[in-house]
Amino acid sequence: MKRVKLWDKEFEISYPYEEIQVAIRNMAFRMNEELVGKNVLFVCVLNGSFMFAADLMKELELDDVEISFLKLASYEGTASTLEIKELIGVNENITGRTVVILEDIVDTGHTIANVMNQILQKGASEVKIATLLFKPDAVVTKVEPDYVGLSIPNDFIVGYGLDYDRRGRNLKDIYTLVK
Numbered sequence: 001m002k003r004v005k006l007w008d009k010e011f012e013i014s015y016p017y018e019e020i021q022v023a024i025r026n027m028a029f030r031m032n033e034e035l036v037g038k039n040v041l042f043v044c045v046l047n048g049s050f051m052f053a054a055d056l057m058k059e060l061e062l063d064d065v066e067i068s069f070l071k072l073a074s075y076e077g078t079a080s081t082l083e084i085k086e087l088i089g090v091n092e093n094i095t096g097r098t099v100v101i102l103e104d105i106v107d108t109g110h111t112i113a114n115v116m117n118q119i120l121q122k123g124a125s126e127v128k129i130a131t132l133l134f135k136p137d138a139v140v141t142k143v144e145p146d147y148v149g150l151s152i153p154n155d156f157i158v159g160y161g162l163d164y165d166r167r168g169r170n171l172k173d174i175y176t177l178v179k
């Protein structure tokens with residue numbers, strides 16, 4: 001089994017690149033059917049989603065595709081940094097549009113719920129969530145992703161955009177923490 005070491009921790013390969021690509025093609029196949037005729041704005045949540053977004057976009061055969069990138073900023077020094085986040089980088093007019101949020105992973109669901117509310121507040125008529133990875137056993141919010149690449153156990157993973165303390169984002173495959 002292929003292993004990598006990042007900082008003090010060992011990770012073992014769990015989702016090879018080819019399996020990730022199949023999952024992405026399946027997501028794109030559904031999007032190509034369900035979003036046809038809509039002027040869709042895809043919103044890639046940085047940093048983790050950059051590889052997923054790049055590969056997904058290449059599989060889309062929709063006519064009017066646009067992509068934008070956003071980062072979340074939490075205010076420091078408040079009681080809860082979990083709740084208070086803002087979106088930086090969304091300058092497009094999204095009033096009345098269909099927005100598809102591209103996330104690397106939905107874990108507890110707090111991040112995606114926050115992004116979704118803020119995009120709705122900016123006037124989107126419809127917001128859909130596409131996540132490459134979903135941890136159904138970890139989710140504590142009511143958010144249900146519309147498009148899921150792979151449903152995975154509640155383990156810590158890295159690679160294909162996801163990091164452990166800033167490292168591992170460049171890995172082509174996805175690896176799981178060895179306990």
Ligand code: IMP
Pocket residue numbers: 048103104105106107108109110111112155156157158162163164
């Ligand atoms: P949530 O708000 O708990 O759903 O977590 C969302 C964010 O936490 C993701 O966008 C990731 O950046 C990070 N995250 C959650 N699980 C993992 C993991 O297993 N590996 C690396 N990052 C993760």
Ligand code: MG
Pocket residue numbers: 045046047048049103104105
């Ligand atoms: Mg993320």
